[in-house]
Amino acid sequence: MVAAKAEAESMKKKELVHSPILTYFSVITLLSTCPPFVILLWYTMVHQDGSILNAFNYLKEHGIEGFVNIWPRPTAVAWKIIACYALFEAALQLWLPGKRVEGPISPTGNKPVYKANGVLAYVVTLVTYVSLWWFGIFNPTVVYNHLGEIYSALIFGSLVFCVFLYIKGHVAPSSTDSGSSGNIIFDFYWGMELYPRIGKNFDIKVFTNCRFGMMSWAVLAVTYCIKQYETNGKVADSMLVNTVLMLVYITKFFWWEAGYWNTMDIAHDRAGFYICWGCLVWVPSIYTSPGMYLVNHPVNLGPQLAISILIAGILCIYINYDCDRQRQEFRRTNGKALVWGKAPSKIVASYTTTKAETKTSLLLTSGWWGLSRHFHYVPEIMAAFFWTVPALFDNFLPYFYFVFLTILLFDRAKRDDDRCRSKYGKYWKTYCSKVPYRIIPGIY
Numbered sequence: 517m518v519a520a521k522a523e524a525e526s527m528k529k530k531e532l533v534h535s536p537i538l539t540y541f542s543v544i545t546l547l548s549t550c551p552p553f554v555i556l557l558w559y560t561m562v563h564q565d566g567s568i569l570n571a572f573n574y575l576k577e578h579g580i581e582g583f584v585n586i587w588p589r590p591t592a593v594a595w596k597i598i599a600c601y602a603l604f605e606a607a608l609q610l611w612l613p614g615k616r617v618e619g620p621i622s623p624t625g626n627k628p629v630y631k632a633n634g635v636l637a638y639v640v641t642l643v644t645y646v647s648l649w650w651f652g653i654f655n656p657t658v659v660y661n662h663l664g665e666i667y668s669a670l671i672f673g674s675l676v677f678c679v680f681l682y683i684k685g686h687v688a689p690s691s692t693d694s695g696s697s698g699n700i701i702f703d704f705y706w707g708m709e710l711y712p713r714i715g716k717n718f719d720i721k722v723f724t725n726c727r728f729g730m731m732s733w734a735v736l737a738v739t740y741c742i743k744q745y746e747t748n749g750k751v752a753d754s755m756l757v758n759t760v761l762m763l764v765y766i767t768k769f770f771w772w773e774a775g776y777w778n779t780m781d782i783a784h785d786r787a788g789f790y791i792c793w794g795c796l797v798w799v800p801s802i803y804t805s806p807g808m809y810l811v812n813h814p815v816n817l818g819p820q821l822a823i824s825i826l827i828a829g830i831l832c833i834y835i836n837y838d839c840d841r842q843r844q845e846f847r848r849t850n851g852k853a854l855v856w857g858k859a860p861s862k863i864v865a866s867y868t869t870t871k872a873e874t875k876t877s878l879l880l881t882s883g884w885w886g887l888s889r890h891f892h893y894v895p896e897i898m899a900a901f902f903w904t905v906p907a908l909f910d911n912f913l914p915y916f917y918f919v920f921l922t923i924l925l926f927d928r929a930k931r932d933d934d935r936c937r938s939k940y941g942k943y944w945k946t947y948c949s950k951v952p953y954r955i956i957p958g959i960y
């Protein structure tokens with residue numbers, strides 16, 4: 517009871533990291549604009565040659581009715597594709613073998629337990645998908661040809677799923693890491709449960725974020741490549757660079773999936789529209805969009821440029837991985853692991869849990885984490901640039917994900933700083949004076 521009350525208090529604080537007006541405004545804006553934006557982006561990419569101007573002229577001429585007409589209705593084919601994919605991924609998550617992994621201690625003192633079988637699920641998914649195509653059983657071009665209907669079905673299906681999460685949070689929470697902010701919009705948007713599960717073992721956020729969302733990114737990257745091949749009889753080097761970089765990034769993600777279970781998405785953000793709808797709809801549509809654009813724009817870069825972009829992109833993905841790895845090794849070894857060959861410099865920070873217990877955490881102040889407080893976002897953003905730049909500069913739209921990611925991560929750095937300041941108090945202040953820049957060393 518005491519834990520639940522403290523949890524509800526911490527929920528209220530969480531929603532108000534920005535001013536109340538800004539929070540209401542951004543929540544309502546995102547809830548109402550994200551779904552139509554997904555359709556508009558797909559329509560512009562696939563039917564208007566990726567040109568914002570063409571799409572704008574169409575909307576100017578046909579108005580709201582024109583927009584309603586381009587919104588595809590979810591078809592039986594779309595539902596079947598989504599259902600087969602979701603059931604396949606859920607089965608892999610439940611039944612593939614994997615090491616038992618413990619997540620970080622939650623605010624109410626729980627320790628979620630996971631099965632680390634992400635790499636196996638990733639390999640099985642891609643091998644199955646490519647084999648289905650290779651042996652003529654299922655052609656991925658069907659997915660591309662029904663993409664609008666699939667997004668439409670995902671938009672509505674995921675909204676219903678978020679309502680389910682909201683009701684579950686109220687009537688059958690899986691653990692004490694659940695609570696209401698007292699505001700129906702925030703509860704729906706930010707979510708109520710930190711670790712919702714179906715039964716004891718099926719973790720909903722692992723499914724939505726990793727096995728559905730991130731996995732769909734890889735599956736669609738391969739789909740775009742195959743579509744270009746089937747249309748043109750070959751794959752342009754721009755498409756190859758884009759697909760390889762995205763797959764390297766997603767391979768890194770699944771390699772490090774157990775580490776992801778320690779990050780803000782899982783350990784701090786609750787299961788609601790923001791995270792779950794985002795992973796179920798926004799990731800397969802917006803994150804994959806540079807590849808979607810390249811399907812009909814087979815740019816030839818030439819070997820020198822293609823290889824240079826590829827190497828730069830892989831380097832960024834490696835640095836991003838190394839930042840996350842460094843922080844987690846540092847925490848796992850209780851500050852004993854060497855950082856860039858030296859003993860790490862650190863701050864021992866105390867904080868009080870929602871159960872009023874005092875605990876300590878270590879903050880790394882050397883290595884990547886000594887350059888700035890969120891340096892890991894720099895290579896993340898640069899990697900997105902490198903897998904988009906093969907599209908060159910005829911249109912702005914393929915760069916939408918890169919711009920969106922930049923805004924998302926700058927906002928996330930602020931949210932995280934605010935959260936850490938309220939968690940660690942004076943220790944966070946000391947960290948900020950030792951490492952004054954938030955993201956870009958020497959600039960911001």
Ligand code: NDP
Pocket residue numbers: 778779780781836837840843877878879880881885889892893896921924928932936939
């Ligand atoms: P993390 O959760 O990995 O890192 C932030 C947390 O680490 C803080 O909340 C704090 O948690 C702890 N921390 C902060 N400073 C230190 C320090 N100096 N030493 C030790 N621990 C510290 O961040 P993200 O979840 O944002 O990022 C994880 C990965 O996901 C990154 O690679 C990022 O680029 C990627 N990402 C990608 C996105 C995309 O859409 N493509 C979106 C978001 C992230 P604690 O309470 O434990 O102290």
